[in-house]
Amino acid sequence: MSDDSQRPIVVKKIKKGGHGHHGGAWKIAYADFVTAMMAFFLLMWLLGSVSKGNLKGISDFFNNPLKVANAGGSGSGDSNSVIQGGGNDITKQAGQVKKGDPPVQTEAAQDKKRLSELKQKFEALMNDKIRDNSKLGQYKEQIKLDMVAEGLRIQIVDEQNRPMFKSGSSELENHAHAVLQEIAQLLNEVPNAVSLAGHTDGTQFAGGAAGFTNWELSSERANSLRRELILGGFVPGKVLRVNGFGDVIPLDKNNVYNPINRRISIVVLNKEAESDIRKLAGQTEGLSVTGPADGFVNPIQQPTQ
Incomplete structure (x- = not known):
């Protein structure tokens, strides 16, 4: 029997290493x-x-x-x-809108806005004058405002008992002077040129010099309008055209003898209409409407008497 005490003792040591490689x-x-x-x-x-x-x-x-x-x-x-x-x-997206500064208004758009504001201001002035019982306020029913292709048109029509001119004459009635001079001040608030026109009714001119007709009468009344506006302070160089239409363009076509056919009109011209008029007259270079250019004499400004 062997002695267990003589058996060799084996000691196993486990060496712990570091963490393995994880990749x-x-x-x-x-x-x-x-x-x-x-x-x-x-x-x-x-x-x-x-x-x-x-x-x-x-x-x-x-x-x-x-x-x-x-x-x-x-x-x-x-x-x-x-x-x-x-x-x-x-x-190329449908309806895509660029974000940024708003588009600059074109000259035509600015012109239209300016004339529209002038129309509103004129209507407001008429209402004020009615409250003040001024001469201009008394003409409320005789003053007609509308926007036409050439710009803002201001028409002053006759009434049976309140005409603008003496019968058969280009001489203004006393009450018409104050009305036109007030209008002149308002027109000066915009730089636009104006076109003036006179109209008669269908009654043929029977007196005066031989050959004097409604054509001559309407033209002289338009020129009287020009003179009265200038007396009221209107800038002379802003008058671009003076026309007489006789009785060929009545407001009341069914009754050419209606007093409203006797009228004078002021058209505050937009820039396009002004340019067209100047081109028709043979002018190729633009001139300022606030006054004649140096060395330029506007024949419209010359006295016709």
Whole structure:
């Protein structure tokens, strides 16, 4: 029998080493995370720069793509794409509006706005004069304002008991002087040139020098209007045209003898009409309407007496 005490004792020591190598898997996961975040922020930026209409189109497409594709309309694209803004050229979007400074008004638009404001101011002035019981206020029913192709037209028509001129004459009645001079002050508030015209009714002129007709009478009345406006302070150089139309353009075509056919008119010209008149007269270069240019004499300003 062997002695157990003589057996050798074996001691096993387990040496613990460091952590094992995990590889580069974590780097791939981190890169995927960063890429996803970049894509998310890029999506947020794109959505923030898209108009509400386009957002609705995209939303409609994802809610019901077949309906949008078949029915068309907002969200159906500008070409062959079902998403608005798609197609060959995504810059050509229907209804796209540039964001930025508002468009500068054209000269014609500014001119139209100025004449419209003058019309409103004239109407307001008439109402004030009625309350003050002035001469101009008493003419409310005889003064007609309307916008025509050439600009703002102001017509003063005769009434049976309140004519502007003495019968068969170009001499203004006493009450007409104050009316025209008040109008002159208002016309000076805009830089536009004016065209003046006189009209008669169908009654043929029976007195005066031989050959004197309604043509001569209407022309002289228009020129009397010009002189009275200038006396009221109107800038002479802003008078561009003085016409007499006789009785050929009545307001009341059914009754050419109606007193309203006897009238004088002032047209505050827009820039286009002024340019056309100057071209018809043979002027090729524009002149300021606020006064004659140096060395230029306006024949309209010369006295006709």
